[in-house]
Amino acid sequence: MAPLTSALTHSLQSLFGERYTTSLALREQHGRGEAHHAAALPDAVIFAQTTAEVSQIVRLCAAENVPVIAFGAGTSLEGHLSAVQGGVSIDLSRMSTVTRVSPQDLDCTVEAGVTREQLNTHLRDMGLFFPIDPGANATLGGMAATRASGTNAVRYGTMRENVLGLTVVLPSGQIIKTGGRARKSSAGYDLTRLFVGSEGTLGIITEVTLRLYGLPEIISAALCSFESVEQAVAAAIQVVQLGIPVARMELMDRGLIRAVNAYSGLELKIEDTLAFEFHGSPAGVQEQVEMVSAIVEENGGRNFAWANAPEERSRLWKARHNAFYAVVSQRPNARGWSSDVCVPVSRLGDCILETRALLKDCSVPAAILGHVGDGNYHVVFAVDPSNAAELAEVAAINKKMVRYAISVGGTSTGEHGVGTGKIAYLREEHGDAVDLMMAIKQAVDPAGIMNPGKILP
C-alpha cells in the first residue's frame, strides 16, 4: 500500500476543505474501536456527506493505491478500524438521513451513518421499530458491515435477515445497488448478503434498506435468578427447544450483574440471571410467560421479577446494552476485550461450563453474558492494555474458548466480526472455503485497498 502523496492530499483537501483533516486527535479517534486492540492511525480522516463523495474519495485513493477504511460510530470490537496500512478513514457519521420509511411495506432506507437509536426514535410515532441492537449505539452501515445482531435476534434475526438492499461504493469508485424492496427474490447472486458482514473489505456501504416491524401490542420483561450459570443455561436451552417465541433471552452471570448494578445504578439481585422479553398479543404473551415460568421453575430458577412499565424495561435493557462498559469501568484505565462465540444450542451448556473453568484462575475482571437463545455468548474482560502478560493470559483463554466453540460445530464470532482479532481462526473454522473468500476479495478489490488486513489471513 502507498502513503498519501502530496498530490492526493491536495486533491482531497481542495474537494473537502475542512472536512478533510489530519489532526492527531481525530486520527487517533478513527484508528480504533472500543476494545483492547491497539490503535493504528489513518493518515487522514474525511467526513463524507453523500454517496457520490464516498465514490470520489475511493476513486482518488484507488488511483494511488491508498487504503480506505469506512468509519461509522467507532464501536467495533475486533479491530476493524485499525488503519494497519495507513490510508484514509472515511467517516460516514454525517450521512445520517432517514431517507424513506414505508409503513405500508414495513421497510425503510437510511444513510449508513444513521444509528440504531436514531432510527428507532424516528420510527416510534409510526408504531414501528427496527429490532437489531448490538450493545453500542452503532450506525446501521457499520451494523450491516459486521453482520451485527444483539438481544432480539432470537426472535427477529440478525442483519443478515433484515437488510433488503444496499448502496455500495466499489473499490473502483463505482456505485451499485444490491437487492431491492421485494421481500424475496431469486434474481441472481445475493450481493446484499455478500456485503453484509464483509467489514468494508469489498466496498463501502453508504445506504441500507431495512425490514421494519410493528411495535408489539404487549411487551413484558422479566428477570429470574438461578443458583448457577448451568441452571440458567439449561432453562434457556429448553425454551429454545420448545420453540417458545421469546423476543429476548439474555444470560448475565453474577459478575456481570455486580458490574451492571454499579455502572447503571441498579439493585438487581447478584445471582446468575436470565432476562426475558415477551412480545405479542395479551393472550400470546400470557402463554409465553406461563410456559417460560414453568421451565424456569423446573430448572431451579426463582424470584421472577417483572419489569413491565416502559421506563423500567428501558432501564433494564439500557443497563444490559451497557454491559461492556460496566465490566470495563470496574477497573481504572482498563479497556474491554470482548470475546464472542456462537454454538449449536445443544452444546451451549458444556461450552459455558468449559469457559467458566477457563475463567476460574483468570487474573483480570471478567463476566459472562450472552444471547443464549441463539447459542451466542461473550466473555468481557477488563484488561490493562499496557500489561503484556495480562493480554497474553486473556489471549490464551480466548483462543481456548474459540477453539472449543469451533470444535462443537460453532463459529469463532457470532456477531462481532473477524476484524483483526479473529483472523487466526478463520481457516480453522472454514477450511479451504477461505481460499474462495480470498478469490472473491481478489476479484472485487484486486489492489487490496479496501480496509486491508481485516477478515482474511
Added chain:
Amino acid sequence: MAPLTSALTHSLQSLFGERYTTSLALREQHGRGEAHHAAALPDAVIFAQTTAEVSQIVRLCAAENVPVIAFGAGTSLEGHLSAVQGGVSIDLSRMSTVTRVSPQDLDCTVEAGVTREQLNTHLRDMGLFFPIDPGANATLGGMAATRASGTNAVRYGTMRENVLGLTVVLPSGQIIKTGGRARKSSAGYDLTRLFVGSEGTLGIITEVTLRLYGLPEIISAALCSFESVEQAVAAAIQVVQLGIPVARMELMDRGLIRAVNAYSGLELKIEDTLAFEFHGSPAGVQEQVEMVSAIVEENGGRNFAWANAPEERSRLWKARHNAFYAVVSQRPNARGWSSDVCVPVSRLGDCILETRALLKDCSVPAAILGHVGDGNYHVVFAVDPSNAAELAEVAAINKKMVRYAISVGGTSTGEHGVGTGKIAYLREEHGDAVDLMMAIKQAVDPAGIMNPGKILP
C-alpha cells in the same frame, strides 16, 4: 465449451459404469425442466452417489473444458437444466440420505438429492418439519440452488433464511463446506448465501444443512371467496400490514380454482379465493383467526370454509401445490409457462390489476396465483410449445408484467430463479451490480464450465 472427447468419455465410463449413460431418453429427460423452455440435451448423464464422485466428474470435465449441469428432480421452471452448450448432466437424485437430524438444535443435514416430501416424511415422527415448499416435490439441493420458497415463506422465510450451511464442489473439483451449525455467525464472507440462488453456476451443492421447526401445536386452514381479485388482494395486504403471523396466505383466482377442481377432484367454490393457514397455540390461532376474519369481512370476503382435519388440509394444499399441473392439464399437449414476480406489498394491488388487464385478451388458458403475503405472484399459462405466435404472445405479456414489477421496486423473479428465462431482465433490475456478479463468476469459474448460459447475460 468443448464437446466430450473420447478420452473423457472413456474415463467417465470406466469410473461410473452403467451410471454413465448417453441414452437419448435419459438425455432428453435431463435437458429440460417442467416448463415451456425448449430442451437442450446434455451429451451424457451421470448418476452420482457421493460428493467425492461429483468432485471427480467436475475435475475430469474441467480438465477438458466440458460443461457440467447439476440435476435434482428436474422440476425447474426457468430453463436451468438446458444444456445449452452440451456437457455432462450430473444427476444427484441418488444422493438421497438424510445424514443427520438434531431435534435438540432444530437442524439437519441432507444430501442434495433428498426431496422436501422425503425430508418431511422422515421428520414427522420427531415432531419436526421443514417448511419451504415449492409446488413440485423438488430436491433440497435444487431448492437451495434456486433460492426457492413457497407457501410458508410469509412466516418461515425462504431457502435464503433456512440454509445454515452447504457442501459445495467448486469448478476445480475442490470440495468446500460453507457456513456451519451456529444459528448466526459473523466469521467472514457469507459463502452460503452466495451459493444459495447461484443455480449451479458457481459450484454444485451436494449437501445442505437446514433449520427445522417444531410442528405447531394447532394448525388450522380456511378458504374464503371474494367477488374480485382486487378485494382478495386488499384483504391480504391488510393482513401483512398488521403483522398477523399467518403461516400461509395464498391467492387463487377463479380460473385457477376451476382448474384445480378439475385436476384434483375438489369442489371448491369457483370464486377468487384466499387460502389461509394458521399455526400456533390454541389461543394464538384463535386470535389470528379472529383478526383475519374481521379483515376478510371488511373487504367483502365471504364463505369462510374451514379445513381443520389433517386429511382435509393436506388435500387442500396438495391441490394448491399441483396448481401448475392443473392449469397445464386444461389443454392437451400443452406445457406450462409460469411467470413469477415479487413486489413491495403496497404495490401488489396495482401490479395484479395491471396483470389482469394484460390477460384480458390472452388467447391461451391462464390463471393468477400467488404467495401474496410476500408480494409474490405467478401467472401460469398453458401454451402449445409448437405455436410460435402463442409463445410470442405470452412472452410479450410476461415481459410487461416483469417490467412493471421492476418499475415499482420489485424483482423479476421471487422464487423460480433466472435460468435462461429471466436473463434479459437482470440488468434492468440490478443495473451495474450485474458487472460485479460477472466478476464473481469469472473469479470462481474462469473457464465457465458450471451450468453455462444461465443467470448472467
